[in-house]
Amino acid sequence: MHGTPRPPATPAEALSAMDHLIAAHLIGQQELARRLGLTVTDLTCFAFVLEAGDDLLTAGDLAARAHVTTGAVTGILNRLERAGYVTRRPDPADRRRVRVAAVPAAVSRVEAVYAGHYKRLTALFADYSAEELAIITDWFTRATGLAHEYLEKLNRNDPDEEC
Amino acid sequence: MHGTPRPPATPAEALSAMDHLIAAHLIGQQELARRLGLTVTDLTCFAFVLEAGDDLLTAGDLAARAHVTTGAVTGILNRLERAGYVTRRPDPADRRRVRVAAVPAAVSRVEAVYAGHYKRLTALFADYSAEELAIITDWFTRATGLAHEYLEKLNRNDPDEEC
């Protein structure tokens, strides 16, 4: 279906389409987490750990990225560790810190559950040319940048509300 | 920046970019809800009410769309109603049902908080040609369809897990 002509769209249509995608993805995430016996927050943190790769995250890093308190992270790590997704490791340079390492077998466990959807998405992407993918990816990246800017501005101006 | 050539992208890059966008949006949603004195679930339900427009949703509809129990919906509607976002109305045809109507003033209240980000996104969209927007919108729509299919399949095969 490469290069199939599509009817042109308006910004409003694109925005609405994006909202629907995000809503669907949110529910999917919830289902996936439930199936793995985790919470959405746990799964998100596990994703952060995977994304960080070899330079292991600390518990505090996770708190910052997931926007939760360090107290919450303790619970999250307890669950993830007990379920065999991560292990806590001492930091050789700073004994206060706790570094979080992913358990290799757990990665494939998550991927196994997610494989169905992941394959479908990859197949969908294969339906587009590299140039079209470039447009889509570019937009994703810029929209993400905007979202981060927006969040920063919110947090800078008034961390607590006034409404 | 219409028609600016972009470096071609791979499916994996696109998928990763999508994940980041969704993660950012998720946190933004949380911030927005907090600022409005609501939970993310409340805000999501309010969005469903707005989307439904004039044919008012019932409490049960909301439970189905938000994937929560009807007991939870009672709490959600209590909060939304107390904060002045919606009103409960009797259904003339079926006195068991509760129909949910949005309070007009509340719509602009939410939009006021969201306006900053919304304007930036719209501006971003304006940077793309109608044809490029068509590609993006098309992809959103098809990815959403896939997500829904995946969810349906999950719920059909085994509503509860086996792991």
Add this chain to the structure above:
DNA sequence: GTAAATGTCTTAGCTACTAAGGGAACGTGG
């Protein structure tokens, strides 16, 4: 007219979060 089904609300209990503080480890300045 009775029985089953439907739609919302209630109740009890659970889980994950925050806020506040504690104790160990770091790092700086005398």
Add this chain to the structure above:
DNA sequence: CCACGTTCCCTTAGTAGCTAAGACATTTAC
């Protein structure tokens, strides 16, 4: 070396929102 403040994670107490199960009113079917 050694107090001092800081940083990091964990603990504790309290809260909020969810589920599950059932009550109650209403509708539908036979």
